[in-house]
Amino acid sequence: MASIQIVDMEKHFGEVQALSGVNLEIEKGEFFTLLGPSGCGKTTLLRTIAGFYHQDKGDIYIDGELINNVPAYQRNTGMVFQNYAVFPHMTVFDNVAYGLRVRKLPKEEISRKVSAALKSVHLEGYERRTPDKLSGGQQQRVGLARAMVIQPRVLLFDEPLSNLDAKLRIEMREEIRAVQKSLGITSIYVTHDQEEALVISDRIAVMQQGVIQQIGKPWEIYRNPQNTFVAYFVGKINMLTMRLDEGAEQGLRRATLGNLSFLVPSEGTEGMHEVIAAFRPEDLIEAAKEGSQNEITGILKTVSFMGSLARFELNVEGQEITIDRHRPREADMPQKGAAVSFAVPTQSMLLFDPKTGRRIGKGGRR
Amino acid sequence: MSSGVRTSRLHGHRPDIWSLVIFAGFAIVAIFLIYPLFDVFRYSFLDKVTKTLSLSNWKTFFSKAYYLRAFWHSILIALLTTFFSMVLGIPLAFFTTRYRIRGTNLLNTLSVLALLSPTFIGAYSWITMLGRNGFLRLFFQSIGINLPPIYGAFGIVLADSLQYYPFISLMTAGALMTIDRSLEEASENLGARSMKTFFSVTLPMILPSVTGGALIVFMMSLSNFGTPMIIGGNYLVLPTLAYNLYTSEISQTPGMASTVSIVLMLCASVVIVLQQWLSSRRKYASMLVNRPVVKRLKGIKSLLAHLLCYFIVFFSTLPLAVIVYYSFRKTSGPVFKPGFSLDSYRQIFFDVPKTVMNSFLYSLIAVLLIASVGTLLGFVIARKRNAAVRVLDPLLMIPYMVPGTVLGIGFIVAFNRPPIILSGTATIIVLTYFIRRLPYSVRSAASILKQIDPALEEAGINLGSPPGRTFRTITLPLMQGGIISGAIMSWVTSMNELSASILLYVGKTMTMPIKIYLSVADGYFGTASAMSTILLVVTGLSMFIVNKYFNRGSDTFIAA
Numbered sequence: 001m002a003s004i005q006i007v008d009m010e011k012h013f014g015e016v017q018a019l020s021g022v023n024l025e026i027e028k029g030e031f032f033t034l035l036g037p038s039g040c041g042k043t044t045l046l047r048t049i050a051g052f053y054h055q056d057k058g059d060i061y062i063d064g065e066l067i068n069n070v071p072a073y074q075r076n077t078g079m080v081f082q083n084y085a086v087f088p089h090m091t092v093f094d095n096v097a098y099g100l101r102v103r104k105l106p107k108e109e110i111s112r113k114v115s116a117a118l119k120s121v122h123l124e125g126y127e128r129r130t131p132d133k134l135s136g137g138q139q140q141r142v143g144l145a146r147a148m149v150i151q152p153r154v155l156l157f158d159e160p161l162s163n164l165d166a167k168l169r170i171e172m173r174e175e176i177r178a179v180q181k182s183l184g185i186t187s188i189y190v191t192h193d194q195e196e197a198l199v200i201s202d203r204i205a206v207m208q209q210g211v212i213q214q215i216g217k218p219w220e221i222y223r224n225p226q227n228t229f230v231a232y233f234v235g236k237i238n239m240l241t242m243r244l245d246e247g248a249e250q251g252l253r254r255a256t257l258g259n260l261s262f263l264v265p266s267e268g269t270e271g272m273h274e275v276i277a278a279f280r281p282e283d284l285i286e287a288a289k290e291g292s293q294n295e296i297t298g299i300l301k302t303v304s305f306m307g308s309l310a311r312f313e314l315n316v317e318g319q320e321i322t323i324d325r326h327r328p329r330e331a332d333m334p335q336k337g338a339a340v341s342f343a344v345p346t347q348s349m350l351l352f353d354p355k356t357g358r359r360i361g362k363g364g365r366r
Numbered sequence: 367m368s369s370g371v372r373t374s375r376l377h378g379h380r381p382d383i384w385s386l387v388i389f390a391g392f393a394i395v396a397i398f399l400i401y402p403l404f405d406v407f408r409y410s411f412l413d414k415v416t417k418t419l420s421l422s423n424w425k426t427f428f429s430k431a432y433y434l435r436a437f438w439h440s441i442l443i444a445l446l447t448t449f450f451s452m453v454l455g456i457p458l459a460f461f462t463t464r465y466r467i468r469g470t471n472l473l474n475t476l477s478v479l480a481l482l483s484p485t486f487i488g489a490y491s492w493i494t495m496l497g498r499n500g501f502l503r504l505f506f507q508s509i510g511i512n513l514p515p516i517y518g519a520f521g522i523v524l525a526d527s528l529q530y531y532p533f534i535s536l537m538t539a540g541a542l543m544t545i546d547r548s549l550e551e552a553s554e555n556l557g558a559r560s561m562k563t564f565f566s567v568t569l570p571m572i573l574p575s576v577t578g579g580a581l582i583v584f585m586m587s588l589s590n591f592g593t594p595m596i597i598g599g600n601y602l603v604l605p606t607l608a609y610n611l612y613t614s615e616i617s618q619t620p621g622m623a624s625t626v627s628i629v630l631m632l633c634a635s636v637v638i639v640l641q642q643w644l645s646s647r648r649k650y651a652s653m654l655v656n657r658p659v660v661k662r663l664k665g666i667k668s669l670l671a672h673l674l675c676y677f678i679v680f681f682s683t684l685p686l687a688v689i690v691y692y693s694f695r696k697t698s699g700p701v702f703k704p705g706f707s708l709d710s711y712r713q714i715f716f717d718v719p720k721t722v723m724n725s726f727l728y729s730l731i732a733v734l735l736i737a738s739v740g741t742l743l744g745f746v747i748a749r750k751r752n753a754a755v756r757v758l759d760p761l762l763m764i765p766y767m768v769p770g771t772v773l774g775i776g777f778i779v780a781f782n783r784p785p786i787i788l789s790g791t792a793t794i795i796v797l798t799y800f801i802r803r804l805p806y807s808v809r810s811a812a813s814i815l816k817q818i819d820p821a822l823e824e825a826g827i828n829l830g831s832p833p834g835r836t837f838r839t840i841t842l843p844l845m846q847g848g849i850i851s852g853a854i855m856s857w858v859t860s861m862n863e864l865s866a867s868i869l870l871y872v873g874k875t876m877t878m879p880i881k882i883y884l885s886v887a888d889g890y891f892g893t894a895s896a897m898s899t900i901l902l903v904v905t906g907l908s909m910f911i912v913n914k915y916f917n918r919g920s921d922t923f924i925a926a
Binding site: 087088089 | 821822824825826827828829830831832833835836840843844
């Protein structure tokens with residue numbers, strides 16, 4: 001049985017539809033991420049589960065229990081806040097002990113549990129400190145310890161790392177993941193950082209304008225996006241709108257863009273005259289001297305050397321595309337303004353319907 | 367909605383203690399504001415003789431010079447006071463923020479002390495200095511200068527300006543200190559001389575604060591009762607006129623007193639509306655990247671700047687010093703004798719210990735009420751903005767535009783007949799203190815709350831703590847400093863309240879400000895001085911505590 005179930009949820013703030021038709025099932029012990037740009041409804045959904053907002057329609061179940069009318073303070077969810085929300089007038093110990101004291105646990109047990117929680121977030125010895133003496137990362141560790149020490153039915157993370165610097169973010173996300181797995185508490189994690197989502201999650205729900213666009217494992221979300229929004233939002237992707245020729249041959253159909261000509265999978269393109277062909281920057285290969293299938297030639301606009309890779313921005317028939325070269329060598333670098341050629345393997349191409357943005361062909365779900 | 371609407375309710379649809387607080391807020395407004403003010407309104411439209419609905423009172427007001435004159439006097443006094451407060455306040459603010467003036471903190475403290483001291487003390491002190499046998503008048507006479515009589519417009523404007531100019535100087539100084547230096551530098555870099563820069567960049571930036579302060583001064587002066595009562599003589603302004611009318615109408619319906627009260631309240635409302643409109647307009651907030659430089663002046667320029675600043679503050683503190691001095695003079699009845707003694711203090715503690723006790727006790731009870739009710743209502747306004755609260759919020763601000771005299775008249779006409787009879791009780795005095803101060807307390811609690819992240823309360827709720835417990839264990843401790851410093855300011859204003867309580871007191875509920883007024887009227891200056899000194903010490907100590915223990919700057923005092 002699912003640990004958390006959201007059924008047909010709707011929520012609006014005034015005119016703004018914050019959530020519409022949201023359905024979710026999260027497994028016990030799963031690390032589930034809500035990913036999307038700001039204003040997509042991910043935080044609203046999280047806060048509705050916590051009980052800070054009340055949905056207009058729909059049901060929330062935790063461990064099979066309908067909690068629609070359970071007030072926030074009785075929901076037993078542990079929330080980790082974006083701006084830490086560490087109580088500034090209490091010591092680290094008192095912060096972590098707060099939820100246990102509310103639950104009227106015996107003193108010795110509180111002290112034992114707080115110590116264990118602080119140990120698991122590497123804050124042993126900080127019990128007597130006050131929050132103003134802690135760095136942002138340390139404050140968020142207190143926030144994490146405080147949320148998990150009450151052994152909640154679900155841990156809720158509201159962009160917990162967005163206020164930390166890049167290096168600390170990477171360190172902390174690994175710790176969060178490790179602590180969550182060792183405790184086995186079901187977790188819902190909200191972020192707008194797609195890389196963070198890919199690294200940390202068991203599964204991801206990508207949201208936009210209050211609607212869940214796709215739910216899947218990180219690998220599926222990246223490799224098998226179901227619409228152009230997901231493809232765009234997670235990782236970098238190139239999209240070229242091409243005209244389709246009539247007739248298919250051996251499961252392939254010819255598509256043209258200006259002087260360029262491609263072979264794309266024909267499955268699902270029946271009756272269409274145009275298609276969006278998408279491919280990741282890292283999937284392009286160098287074109288052979290004698291010419292390759294699906295060759296793309298364009299004028300090099302910018303070259304950015306980024307250390308482990310070099311990124312080329314190309315102008316192809318009036319459209320911009322990005323190409324990544326790994327392990328670049330200075331001697332091989334083309335000059336700005338030069339005409340350069342790459343090729344897209346047919347199997348790397350993802351096709352989308354230009355009218356609906358939906359994925360078509362193999363890998364597309366209907 | 368990643369930032370969401372944070373003010374929405376924290377949990378489901380059930381009623382909680384906050385519904386009760388909202389209900390109590392409406393009850394307070396209805397019983398202690400709407401009901402008495404409506405009574406005043408009603409009486410102004412009630413014919414004195416026939417007791418029927420009529421415009422006779424209003425006709426009298428607009429046809430007799432006696433009434434209209436008081437109206438114009440009020441406007442004139444308020445305008446002159448505002449003007450002179452600006453004349454004193456703006457240069458003081460400019461010099462103390464832009465140039466190095468030694469002892470700026472002392473200057474600020476002294477001017478705030480003058481601001482917070484009871485208005486009637488300043489007025490009374492000017493009488494001792496410039497009255498018929500005042501020592502300053504005699505001194506000027508001896509060098510051949512005959513000063514105009516102190517009683518009347520001259521005295522009121524003098525005392526009011528020297529009391530209220532700190533509103534202007536503190537607000538202007540606040541604005542001057544937060545202008546980004548780069549803006550003035552940019553002007554100079556573009557070729558403007560420093561005078562040109564001041565008039566084209568600096569002045570426009572501080573103008574909202576200056577006008578904001580000016581409106582406060584106008585409002586304070588307009589509704590001030592103590593100063594014109596003591597020093598006004600026959601020069602009547604609206605508050606003193608209303609008071610006189612009320613005492614002369616004591617056995618009849620207070621028709622004319624009510625009419626004058628409504629006029630006074632309308633004037634005050636216009637000022638408040640203007641002020642709200644002004645403060646809702648764009649303010650030039652800066653990120654304070656570059657604080658303005660404090661320049662060092664040399665030689666004669668420095669001397670002149672120091673002289674000017676010290677002269678202004680000295681003049682405003684002089685009345686207070688004179689009062690303290692007189693309180694230690696030897697007396698025999700109403701007459702001062704050569705030499706020093708504690709006679710006056712002895713007299714207070716033997717003759718009227720009850721009065722001193724009353725002042726402390728009433729203020730204490732009022733402050734406890736103000737702080738607790740104000741904090742709860744402030745919480746509701748800052749955190750629970752539903753339809754009811756949106757209606758309640760402006761209603762709670764009504765006392766801002768009700769001068770003390772008007773509230774006093776309202777209370778006495780409304781609460782000396784069933785269903786609520788409070789006249790002659792200590793309760794009615796405490797309630798006036800409470801109502802007059804409540805909007806400040808609500809505002810200040812709400813603004814403290816705006817600086818506390820709602821996520822802290824959500825964290826408490828999320829960890830299993832019910833709303834009441836969350837408020838007690840998280841919100842309240844975080845608000846503590848602000849609440850206490852606000853409460854101390856309420857304490858000071860309650861201790862010094864005269865305009866409403868003078869209409870409501872009876873012998874056994876007399877307070878120090880009332881006793882001071884009566885002593886001055888009877889010519890017992892020694893007792894008046896000693897009691898004034900006690901009030902001054904209380905005021906000064908309170909200020910010191912707020913400054914020292916709550917680390918609040920001068921802005922706390924002007925918000926009060």
